[in-house]
Amino acid sequence: MRKKVLATAVVALAGMFTSLPAGAVTAGQGAPGVGDPYYPDYGNGGYDVAHYDLRLKYQPADDHLEGTATITATATQDLTRFNLDFALTVSEVLVNNRKATFARSGAHELEITPALPLRRNQPVTVVVRYAGTPSQVTVNGINPWLRTPDGGVAAGEPEGSWWWFPSNDHPSDKATYDVSVLVPDGTQAISNGTLQSAVSRLGWTRYNWRSSKPQATYLTTLAVGRFEIVTDTTESGLPVFSAYSRDLGADEGAAKASVGRAAEILDWETGVFGPYPFDAIGGYVPNVPTGYALETQTRPFYSPRHFRSGANPYVVVHEQAHQWFGDDVSVRTWRDIWLNEGFARYAEWLWSEKEGEGTAAELAAYTYGFYPADNPFWQVRPGDPGAENQFHAAVYNRGAIALQALRGEVGDQTFFKILKSWPVANKYGNARVEDFVAYAGRLAGRPLDDLFRTWLFTAGKPASPPVAANARSAAPTGPLQEPRSWKKIQREGLSDHAEH
Numbered sequence: 001m002r003k004k005v006l007a008t009a010v011v012a013l014a015g016m017f018t019s020l021p022a023g024a025v026t027a028g029q030g031a032p033g034v035g036d037p038y039y040p041d042y043g044n045g046g047y048d049v050a051h052y053d054l055r056l057k058y059q060p061a062d063d064h065l066e067g068t069a070t071i072t073a074t075a076t077q078d079l080t081r082f083n084l085d086f087a088l089t090v091s092e093v094l095v096n097n098r099k100a101t102f103a104r105s106g107a108h109e110l111e112i113t114p115a116l117p118l119r120r121n122q123p124v125t126v127v128v129r130y131a132g133t134p135s136q137v138t139v140n141g142i143n144p145w146l147r148t149p150d151g152g153v154a155a156g157e158p159e160g161s162w163w164w165f166p167s168n169d170h171p172s173d174k175a176t177y178d179v180s181v182l183v184p185d186g187t188q189a190i191s192n193g194t195l196q197s198a199v200s201r202l203g204w205t206r207y208n209w210r211s212s213k214p215q216a217t218y219l220t221t222l223a224v225g226r227f228e229i230v231t232d233t234t235e236s237g238l239p240v241f242s243a244y245s246r247d248l249g250a251d252e253g254a255a256k257a258s259v260g261r262a263a264e265i266l267d268w269e270t271g272v273f274g275p276y277p278f279d280a281i282g283g284y285v286p287n288v289p290t291g292y293a294l295e296t297q298t299r300p301f302y303s304p305r306h307f308r309s310g311a312n313p314y315v316v317v318h319e320q321a322h323q324w325f326g327d328d329v330s331v332r333t334w335r336d337i338w339l340n341e342g343f344a345r346y347a348e349w350l351w352s353e354k355e356g357e358g359t360a361a362e363l364a365a366y367t368y369g370f371y372p373a374d375n376p377f378w379q380v381r382p383g384d385p386g387a388e389n390q391f392h393a394a395v396y397n398r399g400a401i402a403l404q405a406l407r408g409e410v411g412d413q414t415f416f417k418i419l420k421s422w423p424v425a426n427k428y429g430n431a432r433v434e435d436f437v438a439y440a441g442r443l444a445g446r447p448l449d450d451l452f453r454t455w456l457f458t459a460g461k462p463a464s465p466p467v468a469a470n471a472r473s474a475a476p477t478g479p480l481q482e483p484r485s486w487k488k489i490q491r492e493g494l495s496d497h498a499e500h
């Protein structure tokens with residue numbers, strides 16, 4: 001669902017298509033990618049999805065998933081053919097109620113030829129029937145479907161949906177969702193948004209989940225397993241739904257002592273980042289051996305390993321901060337990943353400041369000193385890190401220093417105004433790093449290009465740490481002491497989908 005399509009963005013995308021190999025885009029055929037500079041074949045061209053309705057059945061015993069996806073979209077050009085991204089086995093496709101022919105191509109493309117060509121601006125309904133065993137499907141060496149002893153979990157970035165539903169798999173095309181999953185009684189199915197109903201019949205329970213706000217494909221999650229469910233409401237009345245695997249063992253207490261603070265942390269974040277853009281919150285901790293977390297919309301995914309050393313509110317602060325920075329305001333292309341990770345890491349620094357475990361200025365100064373000039377860390381440019389470094393520690397840590405540099409430059413009042421108003425100005429939309437640079441400059445009343453060029457776009461260690469405009473954000477003087485939160489944040493940071 002593209003809420004804000006600017007004329008300039010359309011021109012830019014059109015320009016990208018011309019750079020594809022000759023013949024890749026034929027008149028009447030939707031492009032096999034949206035033109036992402038890092039992942040050229042991710043997403044598809046020629047249509048805009050409004051809604052996904054997923055009606056699924058999952059058997060935890062053998063990891064068998066079957067279902068029907070109904071996708072409502074609008075053609076953005078005349079189409080004789082278009083693509084979806086998907087990796088499971090498809091048995092039937094209908095387009096506008098007529099059987100369509102389909103074929104596989106590339107690593108994850110489903111090419112669909114409707115019985116009747118589609119006209120530009122025409123509403124389109126696509127029905128895809130499919131089945132498969134997600135844990136046995138590997139694409140380009142990747143399989144983010146996490147099999148657990150009691151089920152399975154879909155949580156991956158930048159790709160995750162191919163293993164459980166066909167989609168236009170790119171954050172530039174957000175949509176609303178109804179996710180309905182039938183699982184054996186005694187097993188729960190967790191997804192995003194609000195639980196509309198859970199009905200048991202003949203030994204199976206159907207869970208009906210709804211996401212009523214625009215949501216990117218990679219932020220759409222599914223977890224099936226044996227969970228303990230904890231529900232609550234925030235002080236502001238928002239429903240909280242969290243789920244903990246019944247097999248967390250010794251990590252259970254620390255997991256609950258962290259994710260159990262989701263509401264408190266969200267209320268604090270609302271004070272810092274402005275109105276919460278969605279209608280639910282919570283989190284889930286399945287019994288997976290992974291070490292990453294993911295900001296799946298309204299319901300972040302956490303690995304038990306985050307809680308092995310005790311309670312870890314920092315990872316909750318990080319994933320929930322993404323609800324504003326990444327989920328509400330999403331990247332235009334994956335090159336813009338700093339808009340997600342720089343801000344989520346900086347949110348941890350603000351939490352540290354509030355908790356008295358080290359100010360953001362202290363953390364920025366310590367981080368600056370921590371990495372010597374010859375460390376490869378400084379060669380990664382957070383503003384354009386490259387696909388291979390999309391989740392490099394520099395995107396997080398140098399990315400957060402960039403925000404501290406901005407704070408020092410413009411002062412606290414303007415800085416926090418920028419943090420609060422950026423999500424409102426780009427609500428449910430997409431943005432580029434350059435959009436933020438221009439936006440911050442507008443609110444500051446002067447261009448800030450030099451500052452961001454230094455911290456985001458120039459390889460090598462900047463000559464000096466960020467300067468401070470006032471006492472509250474002042475950098476410490478004298479020898480640098482390790483902030484008390486440093487190790488806690490690094491513990492979180494090293495595992496925040498940094499393994500990708």
Ligand SMILES: [Zn+2]
Nearest residue numbers: 318341344496
């Ligand atoms: Zn993150």
